[in-house]
Amino acid sequence: MFWLEPRPSGHPAPQHGSPRMFRVDWIERYLSRVKPWHVLVVWVPVIGYLVYRGLRAADIPIGTFLGALLGGLAFWTLLEYVLHRWVFHFVPSPNSGLAQDVHFLIHGVHHDWPHDADRLVMPPVMSILLAIVVGYPIYLVVGPRLFDPFFAGLVAGYVWYDMTHYAVHHLKPRTELGAKLRKHHYLHHFKQPGARYGVSTPFWDVIFRTLPREDRPAPAAASSGGAQSGAGH
Numbered sequence: 001m002f003w004l005e006p007r008p009s010g011h012p013a014p015q016h017g018s019p020r021m022f023r024v025d026w027i028e029r030y031l032s033r034v035k036p037w038h039v040l041v042v043w044v045p046v047i048g049y050l051v052y053r054g055l056r057a058a059d060i061p062i063g064t065f066l067g068a069l070l071g072g073l074a075f076w077t078l079l080e081y082v083l084h085r086w087v088f089h090f091v092p093s094p095n096s097g098l099a100q101d102v103h104f105l106i107h108g109v110h111h112d113w114p115h116d117a118d119r120l121v122m123p124p125v126m127s128i129l130l131a132i133v134v135g136y137p138i139y140l141v142v143g144p145r146l147f148d149p150f151f152a153g154l155v156a157g158y159v160w161y162d163m164t165h166y167a168v169h170h171l172k173p174r175t176e177l178g179a180k181l182r183k184h185h186y187l188h189h190f191k192q193p194g195a196r197y198g199v200s201t202p203f204w205d206v207i208f209r210t211l212p213r214e215d216r217p218a219p220a221a222a223s224s225g226g227a228q229s230g231a232g233h
Contacts, residue, residue, distance in 0.1 A: 007019075034123045035118070043159050051148070080158075080204075115169055117166075121165065127158070164181060
């Protein structure tokens with residue numbers, strides 16, 4: 001199905017290299033393999049245009065504009081978690097070749113070849129379709145007045161996610177945050193594929209309790225007396 005190349009059945013161990021996915025050459029070349037700069041070329045101008053339109057709207061105070069922009073960014077962090085956990089990691093029926101092919105296309109290939117540099121960011125065709133599917137309901141909810149800044153924030157969050165995902169697999173972390181994001185994501189790949197779904201914003205794993213218990217932030221002491229009791233040990 002989908003002109004896919006034959007592949008091993010089951011769940012092979014993560015492999016190195018860059019497999020051929022499609023038997024059709026133009027699909028393999030133009031729709032399967034994507035570089036990070038492709039994402040920037042497609043979506044940075046869109047962000048700029050939406051910000052420009054939002055700022056030109058005379059009836060939107062700057063505070064409202066910034067609030068909508070940050071709201072869109074915050075909404076992306078939740079959408080990232082939801083997509084990764086319930087869409088990318090859906091469990092295909094073992095009796096459905098179509099379901100298994102779809103799973104392999106949208107995320108299975110990444111877990112089978114996690115360091116494939118050509119398949120670490122979302123193909124523009126897929127991200128454009130996702131923007132249409134997500135954008136229309138958002139337009140209906142926030143209205144035309146706030147859509148531009150809200151969607152600009154959401155797309156900016158998406159670009160941050162894709163660049164972060166590429167970086168944790170292929171760039172040496174230079175900050176403590178970068179090292180923590182890499183560790184968090186690598187544990188998802190190589191030890192806990194049923195946990196740690198947040199890539200650029202792991203705090204949703206805390207909210208949805210998909211961060212292993214030993215890694216959750218320690219709760220604050222219930223009272224000063226409890227703190228003093230702990231200090232005595």
